[in-house]
Amino acid sequence: MITIISGTNRPNSNSLRVAKFYQNLLKNKNIDCNILPLTSLPISIYSPDFYLNPNKEFNDLQELITKTQKFIFIIPEYNGSFPGVLKTLIDVCKFPDSFDNKKCALLGIATGKYGNIRGVEHFTGIAHYCGMHVLPLKLHIPAIHNELNENGDFFNEKTLKFINEQVNKFVEF
Numbered sequence: 286m287i288t289i290i291s292g293t294n295r296p297n298s299n300s301l302r303v304a305k306f307y308q309n310l311l312k313n314k315n316i317d318c319n320i321l322p323l324t325s326l327p328i329s330i331y332s333p334d335f336y337l338n339p340n341k342e343f344n345d346l347q348e349l350i351t352k353t354q355k356f357i358f359i360i361p362e363y364n365g366s367f368p369g370v371l372k373t374l375i376d377v378c379k380f381p382d383s384f385d386n387k388k389c390a391l392l393g394i395a396t397g398k399y400g401n402i403r404g405v406e407h408f409t410g411i412a413h414y415c416g417m418h419v420l421p422l423k424l425h426i427p428a429i430h431n432e433l434n435e436n437g438d439f440f441n442e443k444t445l446k447f448i449n450e451q452v453n454k455f456v457e458f
């Protein structure tokens with residue numbers, strides 16, 4: 286099972302648009318995958334009580350994570366790194382079963398110039414710590430606001446070339 290994690294809980298995010306674009310690319314190759322937008326995380330996971338009593342509201346998402354063998358993480362740049370809510374997801378998931386020995390591809394997006402190079406590197410360290418195999422081709426898309434059309438699709442030829450290359454490598458990975 287493949288799951289695309291859209292790495293923010295910001296409503297109307299570009300990360301979710303990108304996640305849907307990747308889902309369609311895989312669908313065109315007859316590969317089904319789920320999207321987990323972090324807007325769907327239950328509020329209870331942010332409570333200190335969650336560490337004492339992990340509650341049932343997170344069970345379905347934990348099950349989805351547990352069943353997933355390959356992840357695509359869409360990682361927006363927030364203050365020079367990845368969003369805290371993405372780390373919170375990792376922290377509330379069961380360790381080590383959730384991510385150990387699984388595979389992932391990483392894509393950084395940002396309004397700014399560098400496409401979240403630093404945040405993707407930070408996340409790579411955590412992915413490795415959790416036992417994940419990270420696809421060596423990591424993408425970084427700067428000026429994301431200029432890259433998506435009104436349907437939320439990429440249209441720039443060069444960007445599409447890199448995205449297709451990453452998706453093809455991810456399928457073989």
Ligand SMILES: Cc1cc2nc3c(=O)[nH]c(=O)nc-3n(C[C@H](O)[C@H](O)[C@H](O)COP(=O)(O)O)c2cc1C
Nearest residue numbers: 293295298299300361362363364365394395396397
């Ligand atoms: C809290 C916050 C911090 C941000 N920090 C940065 C930043 O450090 N560098 C940058 O290029 N863009 C930054 N952005 C802009 C995001 O990269 C931009 O919103 C982009 O569309 C990806 O995030 P999204 O999925 O929330 O839309 C920030 C956005 C938010 C909401």
